[in-house]
Amino acid sequence: AVPSVQLGDGVRIPQIGFGTFQIPPEDTQRAVEQALELGYRHIDTAAGYYNEAGVGAALRATGLERPEVFVTTKLRNVDQGADRAREAFEASRQALGIEVVDLYLIHWPVPSRGLYVETWETLVGLAEGGAARAVGVSNFLPEHLERLVAATGVAPAVNQIEVHPSFSQPGSREASLRRGIAVEAYSPLGQGGDLRDPVVAGIAGRLGLTPAQAVLAWHLRSGRIIIPKSTHPERMRENLESVRTASLLAPEDLDAVEALDRGPAGRIGGDPAIFAFPQTREDAAAR
Numbered sequence: 001a002v003p004s005v006q007l008g009d010g011v012r013i014p015q016i017g018f019g020t021f022q023i024p025p026e027d028t029q030r031a032v033e034q035a036l037e038l039g040y041r042h043i044d045t046a047a048g049y050y051n052e053a054g055v056g057a058a059l060r061a062t063g064l065e066r067p068e069v070f071v072t073t074k075l076r077n078v079d080q081g082a083d084r085a086r087e088a089f090e091a092s093r094q095a096l097g098i099e100v101v102d103l104y105l106i107h108w109p110v111p112s113r114g115l116y117v118e119t120w121e122t123l124v125g126l127a128e129g130g131a132a133r134a135v136g137v138s139n140f141l142p143e144h145l146e147r148l149v150a151a152t153g154v155a156p157a158v159n160q161i162e163v164h165p166s167f168s169q170p171g172s173r174e175a176s177l178r179r180g181i182a183v184e185a186y187s188p189l190g191q192g193g194d195l196r197d198p199v200v201a202g203i204a205g206r207l208g209l210t211p212a213q214a215v216l217a218w219h220l221r222s223g224r225i226i227i228p229k230s231t232h233p234e235r236m237r238e239n240l241e242s243v244r245t246a247s248l249l250a251p252e253d254l255d256a257v258e259a260l261d262r263g264p265a266g267r268i269g270g271d272p273a274i275f276a277f278p279q280t281r282e283d284a285a286a287r
């Protein structure tokens with residue numbers, strides 16, 4: 001069974017989830033159904049991916065009881081602010097076809113809009129009302145976490161950030177953990193780029209693992225929640241099996257992967273200090 005991580009508010013989240021970023025809407029139901037059939041019990045989506053309906057269809061098609069699958073979705077940047085956030089949450093619930101969202105995240109801080117504190121208060125209300133089991137943030141830098149906690153006194157359950165060997169963000173990880181905020185790694189394989197690293201390949205070859213399993217082991221052994229994405233069932237399976245092989249890495253192997261961090265040069269995604277994409281359907285289509 002996949003181990004789970006207990007969030008600050010007592011909710012348990014499976015440590016491996018299936019990520020759906022960049023899975024086209026029309027392919028999502030099939031990919032998520034395959035993931036659920038292989039044993040994934042945690043699906044990560046976002047309103048800004050425009051594939052929530054496919055996730056919902058897969059949940060219904062597989063006939064799993066709702067409490068058996070942990071579902072995360074996220075608030076688009078254009079939907080920040082108290083009223084819009086409440087409406088957007090309802091729209092996500094409808095698209096997914098579920099009553100209770102397990103984890104609802106602010107997708108990006110968008111500091112230039114100055115709305116994330118107000119938005120956070122709205123999410124905290126959703127959790128208090130029971131419509132979301134847990135609420136958190138994504139792409140928050142230490143200064144944004146600091147401001148949220150100072151203004152509201154409520155720490156997010158998780159901070160979902162870009163973490164992979166070539167961009168492992170030790171500062172953001174530490175700032176989150178220090179406040180009891182669980183770290184979720186997105187693009188945990190560096191969108192596939194870190195699989196070609198010779199250090200990763202060396203560890204994998206020596207232990208009889210695939211490069212993906214070596215990288216995922218490094219995450220798991222650090223206690224991180226990970227959401228690797230693949231549209232190929234054999235890779236989905238290989239990634240899920242990393243929970244069983246993670247113990248093979250020696251402390252020196254973990255240190256060697258940790259040392260691959262290249263700082264900002266290794267970043268693949270947006271820079272949270274300036275990223276302000278509205279995340280409309282037109283944006284999604286343009287990418």
Ligand code: A2P
Nearest residue numbers: 187188189190191192212228229230231232235
């Ligand atoms: P594909 O979807 O064609 O299988 P990340 O989760 O860091 O964003 O990485 C996702 C990328 O890595 C995708 O391009 C995916 O390709 C590829 N990928 C995912 N799992 C594996 C794996 N086990 N081996 C090789 N490539 C993988």
